[in-house]
Each structure stands twice: as C-alpha cells, then as structure tokens.
Amino acid sequence: MSKRGPRCVLITYDEDGQQIQTCTVDRDAAAALRQRALVMPWSLEERSFSLDDEFARQLGGAVLLLLAIDQPELKQYVTVTQQSDSAPRE
Numbered sequence: 127m128s129k130r131g132p133r134c135v136l137i138t139y140d141e142d143g144q145q146i147q148t149c150t151v152d153r154d155a156a157a158a159l160r161q162r163a164l165v166m167p168w169s170l171e172e173r174s175f176s177l178d179d180e181f182a183r184q185l186g187g188a189v190l191l192l193l194a195i196d197q198p199e200l201k202q203y204v205t206v207t208q209q210s211d212s213a214p215r216e
Contacts, residue, residue: 139193139200146193164192 132153140147166188173181187206194201 137189137193139197141197141199166192 130152133150134153134156136149136151136156138147138149139145168181168185170177183206190200190204190206194204
C-alpha cells in the first residue's frame, strides 16, 4: 500500500439527494481549484491552537452559509447564527 500525501476536505450539497457530502482529495489536486476560489484563512495562532467545540461551531456555520450563497434552495434550512453569544477568547 502506498502512502498518501496531505489531503483536503471538500464539502458539497447534493440538491437531488438533499444531502451534505464530504470527501477527501489530494491537496495537490485541489491547488488549481483554490486559485479560483474564495479562500477564508482561519489562524490557529489567533485561537491559541485550540480546535475546540466553539471553533467547530464557527467553521461548520461558515461552511453552511457559504454553501447557501450559490445554492439558495439550501438557505431555508440554515439556521446557524453568524456571531456567537459566548465570551470572547483571551
């Protein structure tokens, strides 16, 4: 078995199946797509390298809102808040 290189995660919405799909792809294969994409960096240093529940909530919410921009039929199902009511991190 050959060793796989670094991977990226793609998250898509399938209108026909009405399902969110996730898959992994080779990072080099995704590089060309990233050049034409909206890239939103999420600094680990600014979050004290803590990939916790709040980070997951914010990232997941951002993903759903981004998917709904160009697939408006999904927007009716997205009810996440865009700003957390939790206390700011120190």
